[in-house]
């Protein structure tokens with residue numbers, strides 16, 4: 208097989224169609240990515256979370272916003288999503304991306320009575 212035979216394997220018109228399809232696929236994939244992700248804000252005030260049961264979609268983020276006068280340390284108790292945001296000072300916010308489905312139990316390491324649940328659905 209010579210070089211000419213290889214380049215002629217696909218007629219130019221089919222190459223164009225294939226390239227067009229590929230471009231379209233890349234565009235569709237890009238638009239279904241982070242563009243659809245939603246950010247859910249959960250505040251902490253009076254030593255409690257503003258939501259005790261939150262349902263989000265895979266790819267969404269949750270921002271934990273500390274509105275108390277004391278520090279909080281939000282972390283996960285679940286394998287579905289492991290994270291530890293560390294000590295968060297008053298009036299600061301930290302974000303977590305929920306990247307797989309499951310139920311995530313969330314607690315404050317400094318105040319174990321502060322608990323909430325995040326359900327991550329497809």
Ligand SMILES: [Cu+2]
Pocket residue numbers: 278279280315316317318321
């Ligand atoms: Cu706390």
